[in-house]
Amino acid sequence: MIQFKNVSKVYANGTKALSNINLSITNGEFVFLVGASGAGKTTAVKLITKEIEPSQGEIIVNGKDITKLKKKEIPYYRRNIGVVFQDFRLLPDKTVYENVAFAMEIVEARDRDIRRQVPNVLGMVGLASKADSYPHQLSGGEQQRAALARAIVNNPSVLVADEPTGNLDPETAMDIMRIINMINHRGTTVIMATHASEIVNAMKKRVVTFKRGVIIRDQEKGGYMDED
Amino acid sequence: MKIRTFRKFFKEGVKNIFRNRVMSFASIAAIMSALFILGVVLILALNLEHIAGGIESKVEITIFLDKSLGIAQTRAVINQVENFDGVYEVVYISKEEGLAEWKQDLGEKGSLLEGYEGRSNPLPDKLILKIEKPEYVEGIITKVRAIPEVDKVNYSREVVDTISKIVRTARIVGLVIVILLIAVAMIIINNTIKITVYSRRREINIMKYIGATDSYIRWPYIIEGFTLGVFAAILAGALVFGGYKFILNKGGLLSGDNSFLSVFKLLPMEMMLYDIGLIFLLVGCGVGVLASILSTKKHLNV
Numbered sequence: 001m002i003q004f005k006n007v008s009k010v011y012a013n014g015t016k017a018l019s020n021i022n023l024s025i026t027n028g029e030f031v032f033l034v035g036a037s038g039a040g041k042t043t044a045v046k047l048i049t050k051e052i053e054p055s056q057g058e059i060i061v062n063g064k065d066i067t068k069l070k071k072k073e074i075p076y077y078r079r080n081i082g083v084v085f086q087d088f089r090l091l092p093d094k095t096v097y098e099n100v101a102f103a104m105e106i107v108e109a110r111d112r113d114i115r116r117q118v119p120n121v122l123g124m125v126g127l128a129s130k131a132d133s134y135p136h137q138l139s140g141g142e143q144q145r146a147a148l149a150r151a152i153v154n155n156p157s158v159l160v161a162d163e164p165t166g167n168l169d170p171e172t173a174m175d176i177m178r179i180i181n182m183i184n185h186r187g188t189t190v191i192m193a194t195h196a197s198e199i200v201n202a203m204k205k206r207v208v209t210f211k212r213g214v215i216i217r218d219q220e221k222g223g224y225m226d227e228d
Numbered sequence: 229m230k231i232r233t234f235r236k237f238f239k240e241g242v243k244n245i246f247r248n249r250v251m252s253f254a255s256i257a258a259i260m261s262a263l264f265i266l267g268v269v270l271i272l273a274l275n276l277e278h279i280a281g282g283i284e285s286k287v288e289i290t291i292f293l294d295k296s297l298g299i300a301q302t303r304a305v306i307n308q309v310e311n312f313d314g315v316y317e318v319v320y321i322s323k324e325e326g327l328a329e330w331k332q333d334l335g336e337k338g339s340l341l342e343g344y345e346g347r348s349n350p351l352p353d354k355l356i357l358k359i360e361k362p363e364y365v366e367g368i369i370t371k372v373r374a375i376p377e378v379d380k381v382n383y384s385r386e387v388v389d390t391i392s393k394i395v396r397t398a399r400i401v402g403l404v405i406v407i408l409l410i411a412v413a414m415i416i417i418n419n420t421i422k423i424t425v426y427s428r429r430r431e432i433n434i435m436k437y438i439g440a441t442d443s444y445i446r447w448p449y450i451i452e453g454f455t456l457g458v459f460a461a462i463l464a465g466a467l468v469f470g471g472y473k474f475i476l477n478k479g480g481l482l483s484g485d486n487s488f489l490s491v492f493k494l495l496p497m498e499m500m501l502y503d504i505g506l507i508f509l510l511v512g513c514g515v516g517v518l519a520s521i522l523s524t525k526k527h528l529n530v
Contacts, residue, residue: 049437072442079439089434106440108233150438 001026002051002158002189003046007057008041009213017043019213021057025191027157030184032200033193035210043192045162045180045208050074062157063068079107082151082159082188086166088143090135094148096122121149125179141172148227152183159183161192162197165199173199189209197224241451244424251420254457258416259460259465259515262409263508267468269402271495276395278495287359289368290382292352297377302353305377314358314364314388323351352379381503410515415518416454418526421449425527429452432528446524450517457516461508468504472497 004023010016017187020041026032033041046052047059050066058065062080069077090099097118104114122128125145144164151159162178165173177199184190194200199224200207207222208215218223245252291309293302302320311317321329327349331338344350357372359365365383372381425432435445476494 075436075439075441077439077443078437083437089430089437091431091434103438105233105236106435106438106444109233154439 001062002191003058003060004044004047005060006049007054007059009040009047009052010055011161013080016213018047018054021215023208023215023218025189027189028187030181030186030190030193030203032203032205032206032207032222033210034195034197034200034207036094036195039210040213042162043161043213045160045191045193048158048160049081050077059077077100080156080158081156082154082156084147084151084159084164086163088135088140088147088167090143090146090150092135095134096127096138096149097133099135099146100150100153103153107154108191109154112159117153118149124148124152124182125149139172140168141175142149144168144172144176146181148176148179152188156188158189158191161190162196164192165193165194165196170198174202177203195224200224217227232251232445235526237444237447238451242455244448244452245455247427248420248423249275251423253418253422254333254459254462255413255417255516257371257457258409258413259457260464262413262465262515263460263512264407264467265409266489266511267464267504267508269398269406271500272398272402273395274500275495276391276398278388279391287365288383289357289359289365289372291357291372291378292380292382294352294379295352295379297353301377302396305375305494306355308375309355309368309372312357314360314368316360317358319356319358321354323349323353323358326351326354350401377417379504410511413460413516414519414522417516418523421452421520421523422527424452425524426447442528445528447520449524449528450520451519453516453520454513455516457512457514458509460516461512463503463513465505469497469501 002023002025004021007018007021007023008016009018015037016214021040021075023044033039033044033138043052047054050069054067057067060066061077066077070107090096091102094102100118100121101114104117106137109117117127119131123133125148127145127149130138130142130146133142144167144194147217148164164180165176168176173196180190181203182194204221207217209217209219209222209225214215291305293305297305306318306320309315324345327341327344330351334340357368359368369381369383372378432445441458476497
């Protein structure tokens with residue numbers, strides 16, 4: 001369960017990114033955050049990953065106000081949240097396998113578990129045959145699959161995706177969406193910020209629309225609202 | 229922390245050293261220079277203290293007699309000082325003997341003193357008072373100074389005092405230089421780590437997203453600093469002791485072939501090797517680790 005309670009964010013340069021946001025996402029939900037650039041959706045994502053702090057309000061994740069987390073607790077909080085980005089962010093000098101295993105090494109998983117779990121998730125995202133390839137040898141879609149594998153390898157309860165299809169052609173983007181949907185079906189809450197209207201319209205999921213820092217629409221099985 | 233994780237950190241840290249060869253070399257050179265100076269100061273101080281101790285243990289007072297004294301007057305002075313408390317032996321060295329001794333000390337250059345024999349001998353007669361314990365020295369000197377026939381009193385205390393003054397000055401000057409060099413080393417290490425952190429900022433960023441703890445991210449850098457310190461300590465040790473050994477081998481005069489110079493014999497290397505080696509390792513690694521901790525705190529923003 002993720003809850004935004006009266007959350008506002010003003011950046012240091014004075015930009016008002018979010019004004020008094022209230023939003024509630026239940027476990028296992030699939031939510032699109034949509035809106036034009038600068039509408040506030042990326043700010044919302046960064047607040048969940050604790051990359052930034054809200055200027056005001058509370059953000060409750062699994063019963064805990066994460067704005068009150070101690071600095072030491074942040075890494076452990078983040079282990080429960082898988083993140084994927086538009087630019088994949090894979091380590092170029094590591095193979096696909098190593099990139100995914102790296103996420104498990106960081107949380108000091110056992111070797112035995114790493115050897116079992118990494119091929120497992122690579123199979124899930126359809127990259128088993130590319131385990132030994134380096135990121136530069138992969139297509140954009142394959143790189144995003146690797147990033148997804150890394151994001152879910154530690155079984156987080158939430159997957160946060162910030163424009164995960166932004167760099168992909170429509171067909172590849174739909175492949176990625178199928179994988180994200182599958183991850184959601186396994187019980188992981190998915191929060192995806194995007195402005196890809198075709199994807200939002202095709203998926204028929206909950207859509208939260210941001211405009212100039214406020215939520216202007218929150219629809220079950222919604223569609224992308226055109227700017228007008 | 230698991231051993232496997234630690235091994236990974238160690239590999240990572242050492243890899244970083246080779247990745248930034250130039251900066252690593254500069255860091256090592258800086259720590260090494262600081263340790264080298266530290267070593268020179270320590271060896272110098274230990275040897276000077278040793279020499280001072282040697283002089284002090286030979287408690288002697290040298291009395292130079294007025295040149296105009298006759299034999300009878302000299303006799304009287306000898307009788308007088310022989311009765312002072314704490315004096316167990318009085319050695320009379322005539323000016324002729326003094327000149328001969330001086331000639332011998334000069335060895336081949338002894339011919340320089342030719343022509344000063346007999347009447348033109350510029351040296352005074354002297355008495356050497358051997359004292360039982362240093363505690364007596366003060367009283368004896370006061371009494372000796374009161375004898376009108378005595379021209380000058382020389383006590384090794386003055387030499388000892390001079391040496392301890394030199395030791396003290398050398399320590400302070402050395403310490404200041406060492407502190408400055410350590411500061412330079414810290415700045416260079418700071419820059420080295422800044423560069424590494426910058427070149428790996430993507431990786432560090434990803435690690436943070438995945439949930440790596442601060443210490444997990446910092447450990448490789450701390451190991452990097454530690455390893456730089458070890459390298460610097462080993463090199464500085466080799467340099468200092470190599471140099472010292474060279475001086476020991478070359479310095480025939482200093483090595484005590486001439487018995488009268490035996491107090492100036494340098495300390496054998498083995499006496500200092502372990503202590504100074506340990507100091508080098510502790511200081512080197514300490515500086516490396518401290519610089520890493522400070523600079524990762526600053527640049528990793530963790």
